[in-house]
Amino acid sequence: MKKIQMVDLKGQYEGIKDVVNPSIQNVIENTAFINGPQVHEFQKNLETYLGVKHVIPCANGTDALQIAMMGLGLKPGDEVITADFTFAATVEVIALLGLTPVLVDVNEDDFNINIEAVKNAITPKTKAIVPVHLFGQCADMEAILAIAKEHNLFVIEDNAQAIGANYTDKNGNKTKAGTMADVGATSFFPSKNLGCYGDGGAIFTNDDDLAHTIRGIVNHGMYERYHHDVVGVNSRLDSIQAAVLDAKLPKLDAYNNARRAAARKYNAAFASEENIITPKTVNGCEGICDTCDCHVFHQYTLKIKNADRDALVKHLNENGIPCGVYYPIPLHKQKAYADDRYNEADFEVTNQLVKEVISLPMHTELDDEQIEFITQTIINFIHG
Numbered sequence: 308m309k310k311i312q313m314v315d316l317k318g319q320y321e322g323i324k325d326v327v328n329p330s331i332q333n334v335i336e337n338t339a340f341i342n343g344p345q346v347h348e349f350q351k352n353l354e355t356y357l358g359v360k361h362v363i364p365c366a367n368g369t370d371a372l373q374i375a376m377m378g379l380g381l382k383p384g385d386e387v388i389t390a391d392f393t394f395a396a397t398v399e400v401i402a403l404l405g406l407t408p409v410l411v412d413v414n415e416d417d418f419n420i421n422i423e424a425v426k427n428a429i430t431p432k433t434k435a436i437v438p439v440h441l442f443g444q445c446a447d448m449e450a451i452l453a454i455a456k457e458h459n460l461f462v463i464e465d466n467a468q469a470i471g472a473n474y475t476d477k478n479g480n481k482t483k484a485g486t487m488a489d490v491g492a493t494s495f496f497p498s499k500n501l502g503c504y505g506d507g508g509a510i511f512t513n514d515d516d517l518a519h520t521i522r523g524i525v526n527h528g529m530y531e532r533y534h535h536d537v538v539g540v541n542s543r544l545d546s547i548q549a550a551v552l553d554a555k556l557p558k559l560d561a562y563n564n565a566r567r568a569a570a571r572k573y574n575a576a577f578a579s580e581e582n583i584i585t586p587k588t589v590n591g592c593e594g595i596c597d598t599c600d601c602h603v604f605h606q607y608t609l610k611i612k613n614a615d616r617d618a619l620v621k622h623l624n625e626n627g628i629p630c631g632v633y634y635p636i637p638l639h640k641q642k643a644y645a646d647d648r649y650n651e652a653d654f655e656v657t658n659q660l661v662k663e664v665i666s667l668p669m670h671t672e673l674d675d676e677q678i679e680f681i682t683q684t685i686i687n688f689i690h691g
């Protein structure tokens with residue numbers, strides 16, 4: 308059996324070497340390392356793929372979130388609602404900008420931000436909601452956009468984990484994750500579904516004025532050379548990274564299909580296990596459908612009931628199976644983000660999830676033998 312990896316970047320590279328190597332070489336030969344033609348080309352191709360008017364590349368996903376918030380003109384003291392169960396980057400940029408993070412609980416079944424909790428958190432100071440499309444599946448965007456409209460709030464989608472996923476609304480219309488709200492932010496960190504060979508990120512919007520504002524912010528607040536109209540940042544996607552991404556973009560749907568195929572096999576193996584809860588697909592999708600790309604499985608995350616999750620992690624590692632706990636600590640309990648305003652009773656779901664979740668190896672190169680070994684090792688442990 309091939310060595311099992313959490314993410315198999317080398318295996319994926321072997322399949323695209325013939326395209327990626329000359330693309331990288333081309334950047335080096337032409338020495339246009341910054342703002343080379345590859346950046347613009349990738350931007351255009353991603354706009355087409357996503358069906359969004361503007362893609363603004365930047366240096367990483369954390370910057371993308373920060374710049375999106377700067378572009379919307381959010382000011383210190385403004386309250387921004389986001390999920391308690393996400394990667395820290397989401398809340399970090401809110402705090403860095405002097406905005407007030409308001410963490411709320413998530414759903415037990417899809418791990419995404421809970422709509423009732425969002426509603427309850429709205430105050431006269433609330434200015435924005437940041438849904439995170441966690442593990443590769445969209446939050447309930449129809450409900451979130453309706454709340455935002457009613458209360459005149461901005462919505463910023465953290466799409467770092469769901470690039471290529473579709474959201475299906477109640478009328479059956481499909482829209483790509485990250486393109487539904489005022490602005491979306493994504494990451495091209497190597498292990499993301501569309502990853503480069505270093506750091507990278509992008510901001511998406513259909514709003515022409517906001518796109519213009521953001522293009523200036525990423526470039527030192529410059530709209531005319533050496534005229535600095537607003538305080539900006541320096542956040543660029545390297546030409547080499549753009550070349551890698553442009554070579555990988557045509558493969559994204561196939562990559563996401565491969566992830567879904569692996570997820571389906573995991574689900575089948577655990578189907579009769581009552582203490583192993585497989586990930587639920589929502590937004591009108593039963594099971595893992597082939598046709599709508601509703602879930603792109605950035606992570607395949609189980610909930611383990613009536614067993615010691617941490618002992619399972621240890622057991623898997625001892626058997627050469629890497630796994631992850633995303634996330635082990637609720638953000639409202641992290642030293643940097645703890646606050647007297649928070650009430651433990653409001654985080655019942657997150658407090659429980661952090662004890663139960665385990666993410667299994669998930670990538671484009673998993674084979675049946677590996678999946679069989681992983682699932683059997685888990686089942687044997689649970690039946691211990």
Ligand SMILES: *Cc1c(COP(=O)(O)O)cnc(C)c1O
Pocket residue numbers: 367368369370393394396397439465467468493494495496506507508
């Ligand atoms: C990866 C990630 C980010 C940050 O992306 P970087 O490119 O690492 O800065 C932000 N939010 C979520 C949910 C992520 O998973």
